[in-house]
Amino acid sequence: MGKLLSMGRSGLRRLMISGLFVVVATGLWYSQEAEYRNRLSWMGVTTWETPSPLNLHRVLRNDGFLVGWSDLRVNPLWASYWLTDDGAARIGDRPGFQRDWRTLWPVTTDSYRGSGYDRGHLAPNYAIAAVHGREAQRQTFLMSNMSPQRPNLNRQLWQRLEEAVMDHFVPRFGTLQVITGPIYADDFLDGVFRRVGFTQVPEAFYKILVVPSESPRVLAFIMPQDVSGNEPLDRFLASVDEIEARTGLDFFPQLPASVAARLEGGISDDGWALQVVARRPGRFQ
Structure with a gap:
């Protein structure tokens, strides 16, 4: 015993x-x-204004960027990353697309085939590669970083905005925080069957640029799927408040209320010299 x-x-x-x-x-x-x-997150990791099944998500960690993944939408809700002007990483050949085994539902590299939609990057290949290196570049090709985009948006307008960010805004300010993602129909039931495979198709996309200084400034865009591609970038300026209202997300949860009211409530491109690049054609046009 x-x-x-x-x-x-x-x-x-x-x-x-x-x-x-x-x-x-x-x-x-x-x-x-x-x-x-x-x-990788200025003033806190993106969260939700009011928790609901539609905006709950998991944060997927990657080299150089984060993705807020929705198992309900089977699509990212946001991607967040830093860009700096001192990146000297070697940009390799364009990697192949890869399935991400962290997603609950299978989204394969062929999931968009024949749908009329491109596999649109949220965290961009070129910028992430230039700042964060080759492995980070490979991870931008995970399907968890993709969202269905119409070709005129993905290959023209969205690509022009990505170029402007890396070639114009980053050299101008030195450091940028970028948050980008899809916007869905207001009525969930309207989009529940609008899917590519398992993935819900957004009706628009947003991009938020922040200069993280003592006097921060912000520039934000909303771009719908039905663009022709050659529109000026400044036509799509938006406020952060509008993007938060349409997504249900809170992008800077640690930002003091007084600063948030000034930074997120208005639309201003003062100091950004947006007109220099607003009508510039894309690299691949």
């Missing part, structure tokens, strides 16, 4: 030690994960 009690106590100690190890390891992982996410 004494031997059995001794064995039981020994087993209990081992179980307690194992449990303690799991708790400590989990805490260390969470701390490191939170630190990494915060490094």
Whole structure:
């Protein structure tokens, strides 16, 4: 009997030690994960204004960028990344698309085939490669970083905006925080069957640019799917408040209310020199 009690106590100690190890390891992982996410997020990681099944998401960590993945939409709700003017990484050949095994529903590299939609990058290939390196570039080709975009948007207007960000705004300001993602129909039922495979098709896309300084400034865009592609970029200027209202997201949850009211409520391109690039043709046109 004494031997059995001794064995039981020994087993209990081992179980307690194992449990303690799991708790400590989990805490260390969470701390490191939170630190990494915060490094890629000015004024907090994007969250939701009011929790609901439509805007709940998981944060997928990648090299150089984060993705807020929705298992309901089977599509990202946002992607967040930093761009700097001191990037000297080598840009390699264009990688191939890859399935991301972290997504609950299968989104394969052929999921958009024959749909009339492109596999549109949220975190862009060129900019991420130039700033964050080759492995980060490969990860931009994960299907969890794609969203269905019409060709005129993806290959023309959206591509022109991505060029303007990297070739004009980043050199102008040195550092930018970028948050970008899709906008869905107001009525979920209107879009529930509007899908490419499992993936819900957005009706528009947004991009938010922030200069993270003591006096931060913001420039934001909303671009619908039905563009011709050659429109001037400044036609699509929007406020952050409008994007938050249409997505249900809170992009800068740690921003003081007084600053948020000024930064997010209005539309101003003062200091951005947007007119220099608003009508510039894209690299591939």
